[in-house]
Amino acid sequence: MYSYSAKRGLGHRSMIIAARVLLAAALPTAAAGEGVIDFESVPSGAPSLGLEITDQYWADFGVKFSISGSDEDTMRLGDYGGLREGWSSSYGYDSLRPEYDFGGYFLAHPDLGAVLLRDVLIEYDTPTEELGFHLMDIDSTEAWTITVYDASAGPIGQKIYDPSDGGDALPTHVTFTQDDTGGIPISGVRIHYSGDLPDAAVGFGFDDFTAYTIPEPATFALLGMGGLALLRRRRQTSA
Numbered sequence: 001m002y003s004y005s006a007k008r009g010l011g012h013r014s015m016i017i018a019a020r021v022l023l024a025a026a027l028p029t030a031a032a033g034e035g036v037i038d039f040e041s042v043p044s045g046a047p048s049l050g051l052e053i054t055d056q057y058w059a060d061f062g063v064k065f066s067i068s069g070s071d072e073d074t075m076r077l078g079d080y081g082g083l084r085e086g087w088s089s090s091y092g093y094d095s096l097r098p099e100y101d102f103g104g105y106f107l108a109h110p111d112l113g114a115v116l117l118r119d120v121l122i123e124y125d126t127p128t129e130e131l132g133f134h135l136m137d138i139d140s141t142e143a144w145t146i147t148v149y150d151a152s153a154g155p156i157g158q159k160i161y162d163p164s165d166g167g168d169a170l171p172t173h174v175t176f177t178q179d180d181t182g183g184i185p186i187s188g189v190r191i192h193y194s195g196d197l198p199d200a201a202v203g204f205g206f207d208d209f210t211a212y213t214i215p216e217p218a219t220f221a222l223l224g225m226g227g228l229a230l231l232r233r234r235r236q237t238s239a
């Protein structure tokens with residue numbers, strides 16, 4: 001095995017190279033593993049108003065959407081500017097301010113006008129280190145509590161979004177990074193309505209969901225010095 005201490009000069013260069021390798025391993029993986037679900041296309045089908053959304057994105061993106069406490073009800077697609085599937089604003093049903101373009105479709109709750117707005121759940125096949133999505137039209141006295149979970153379904157981070165984060169006909173960008181979870185990968189998300197406005201008057205609109213696949217487990221090991229040997233072994237193996 002290569003020894004740094006045996007050849008100090010070369011060892012120093014190697015350390016710099018190793019640092020660059022580690023940096024490269026730590027940084028671009030997020031971009032490489034990035035996937036955006038904008039609901040403008042649906043695997044194995046075309047988007048349409050009212051289309052039930054369940055696990056269509058599981059194979060390609062490793063995520064699925066469901067409603068808490070129900071195996072039968074599913075999320076569905078709403079269309080911007082159409083009938084009210086999500087919210088109403090001063091710009092019309094399911095309409096954002098004209099300067100915002102999120103395409104034709106968004107993810108809507110199945111229980112528009114229901115007495116009790118149930119939680120929306122997002123599950124990951126492979127845990128993610130970051131995520132982001134937009135909630136639409138958080139106005140009046142609405143509020144949403146977003147909780148993220150680890151692989152054991154334990155909560156590892158929570159944020160509350162209210163009209164101070166959005167407003168009428170505005171998108172609110174919800175994000176979680178490793179800073180919010182203490183570095184623990186995210187395996188699940190719960191979107192819970194926690195506002196004062198009665199559930200029946202609340203609109204739910206969700207779009208542009210971005211997930212970042214975490215680096216493969218070996219990359220985490222690389223962050224420790226012992227991992228360098230692992231990298232070298234992996235390279236030799238794969239070469």
Ligand SMILES: [Ca+2]
Binds near residue numbers: 038103208
């Ligand atoms: Ca969209």
Ligand SMILES: [Ca+2]
Binds near residue numbers: 087088139140142
């Ligand atoms: Ca609203």
